[in-house]
Amino acid sequence: MRQFTTVSILLAGLLAGCSSPSEDAAKAQKSAYEAQEEVARQRLKLVEQYQSCIKEAEGDKSKEEACQSFLNAAEALK
Numbered sequence: 378m379r380q381f382t383t384v385s386i387l388l389a390g391l392l393a394g395c396s397s398p399s400e401d402a403a404k405a406q407k408s409a410y411e412a413q414e415e416v417a418r419q420r421l422k423l424v425e426q427y428q429s430c431i432k433e434a435e436g437d438k439s440k441e442e443a444c445q446s447f448l449n450a451a452e453a454l455k
Contacts, residue, residue: 416454423451 427447434440 420451420454423447423454427451 424447427444430444430447431441434444
């Protein structure tokens with residue numbers, strides 16, 4: 378009888394420590410949102426760098442072409 382009680386307590390403790398599938402899904406969803414948010418921030422930063430680069434180029438076509446790399450990188454993050 379004593380062994381049954383001990384085993385029951387251990388099993389109850391193990392089951393209580395396990396997370397449910399819904400908790401796992403919520404954590405995964407949160408991680409996905411955070412990753413999407415980081416990508417959006419990076420894209421915005423690249424677009425801002427592109428705009429700044431274009432302003433500094435002041436119509437110089439070769440410099441504007443060099444700025445295109447910022448815009449291409451932002452597009453690649455879509």
